[in-house]
Amino acid sequence: MCNFARCCGIAAVLLWTLGGATRQTQNIHAIHVRLIDLAQLDGPVALQAESLAAGIFRRAGVELDFVDEAPKAEFWLEILKQRPRPHGDATGFAVLVRSDRSRDSYAAVSWPIVQGAARELNAPEVEVLAAAMAHELGHLVLHSSGHSRTGLMKPRLDRAQIELLERGELSFTKEETARLVERLDHIAP
Numbered sequence: 001m002c003n004f005a006r007c008c009g010i011a012a013v014l015l016w017t018l019g020g021a022t023r024q025t026q027n028i029h030a031i032h033v034r035l036i037d038l039a040q041l042d043g044p045v046a047l048q049a050e051s052l053a054a055g056i057f058r059r060a061g062v063e064l065d066f067v068d069e070a071p072k073a074e075f076w077l078e079i080l081k082q083r084p085r086p087h088g089d090a091t092g093f094a095v096l097v098r099s100d101r102s103r104d105s106y107a108a109v110s111w112p113i114v115q116g117a118a119r120e121l122n123a124p125e126v127e128v129l130a131a132a133m134a135h136e137l138g139h140l141v142l143h144s145s146g147h148s149r150t151g152l153m154k155p156r157l158d159r160a161q162i163e164l165l166e167r168g169e170l171s172f173t174k175e176e177t178a179r180l181v182e183r184l185d186h187i188a189p
Contacts, residue, residue, distance in 0.1 A: 029184040030063040033137065034073030039081040039111035045126050046079075052130030053137065056152060056170055060177040062184065064137070075140045076106040077133060083112050091117055091132035091157060094139035105143065107136035123162040131157055131165055138172065141180055148173050 037046055054064040067073055084093070092109035099105070109132045117132075118125040131152070138153055139145060147155040151173045154161065164170035172180060 028061055028063055029181065030065055031057075031074050031141065031184065032065045032067045032072045033075045033077055034068075034070055035066050036076070036078045039079045041079060041111065041129075045129070048126045049130040049133055052127065052165065053134040055168060056130075056134040056165075056172075057137070059171045060180050062141070062180065074102045075137060076103060077137060077140075078106065078108040079129075079133075080108050080110045081112075083110050084108070089113060089116070091128065092136040094136050094145065096139065096143055096145060102140070102143075105140055107140050109133055109136055117157060121157070121159050121162055123159070127162055127165050128157065131161055131170065134170075138176070138180075142176065142183060144179075148176060151176070 035046070035050065041049075050064070050066050054066075057064045091113050092107060094107040095105055097104040109129065111129070114129045114132055115125055117123075118128040121128065135152055135157070147153050151164075152161070152170055153172065153176055161170055171177075
């Protein structure tokens, strides 16, 4: 259950992501993501997580479009009902396949691990889920298993990232944003 201030912060992020935000880049790229919800999350949780993750990408000049149809999808993301074995306590993972087609790679986020991380970080599950989704999609779009010392692509989700997310400021680094845009300029669906 979230307190009043946190709920207001979530509402502000949702309003920012749904419209009216100033774009940082002139060229807007759109990518289509097929979200497969094996955890069968409540509708509002999944939709809010999608919106928060889309806001992170929007700050990099990328519009995320979550689609139901496989032919439209360039990227695949699963929300797992169980902890993958052996996987440790990472909230998700990306499987990157050498291929000219982006859809040959995929990513997954483990709902039980997200729930545990939310308890540990004293954060709403939806925020941890959104950060994990955006992080794993970042691996797919960048086609890299690399991490950064700051921002969205840090190797471990921490309280500072959740606070940035709540303020609508969690983002890729400038270098990652440049690589992201460059990659999307040359990506084959």
